[in-house]
Amino acid sequence: MPTGVALRDAREQLFDAAERILLRDGPNALTSRAVTTEAGCAKGVLHRHFTDFDAFLAELVLDRIARVEAQGEALRAAAGSGSVADNLIGALTEVFESVAVGIVALITARDELRARLRKVRPPGVPLATEAMVMISGYLKAEQDLGRIAAGADLDALALALVGGGHLLFAGREGTPPEEVAKLVTTAIAGVT
Structure with a gap:
């Protein structure tokens, strides 16, 4: 080398x-x-x-979390434009076609990495938690604009979308877009 x-x-x-x-x-x-x-x-x-390999991995996860947070800002800024379904389909696809599914598997596989991240991140699975915050924040912005029903449980909807998105992408190569579209349109059917 x-x-x-x-x-x-x-x-x-x-x-x-x-x-x-x-x-x-x-x-x-x-x-x-x-x-x-x-x-x-x-x-x-x-x-x-980096002090050691787990410090490197923790910084990798934190860097990828920052990317999801930036994506969340862009998604909230898109509220009111395009369709709610298309915006959600794009956001879920962007999160889970990237390294997010692999990061979740990595965190699950490495005890020291999980311990380091617990010291600096809120409870929950890193990246999945930030994806839920991103989706929930977007749904709230759309709700404020009247495009999502006032009584909708946004946190539950975000959980369903992120959990469903993770399941669609986990262990697969090339998740068909129609599956993501079906998940999103079904989940938001009663609130848009």
Whole structure:
């Protein structure tokens, strides 16, 4: 492995490499050696930026959570435009076609990672919890605009959509869009 090669934004390169491994090979294939090999750098690069591999994984999860939070801001800003169903279908697909399902499996598989995340995150499954907050916030924005019924239980609806979305994407390659559309249209049928 080459040493002394300058990396632009080494943290992001390492995160992207870990994400590719997670998506391609699953959480059990995620090792520091696999990540640095995938990133094309020396193993020491990872340890220069992170105290240990679990610290790296915790930062990876937190980085991906930040992406979901940013997606939530964009989704709330979209309230009132397009159809509620199309906005939800797009949001669920974006969350779960990415690395979210793999991250949930990774957190489940690694006790030390779960323990580290519990110290800095609210209770619940990281990424899934943030996806629920994202969907609930969007539904509230649509409710304020009158596009979702005033009495709708938004938290329960968000839970159903995120849980259903996770199940549709877990362990599959290429979830058909019509399944996500069916989930969303069925779930919101009584409240739009």
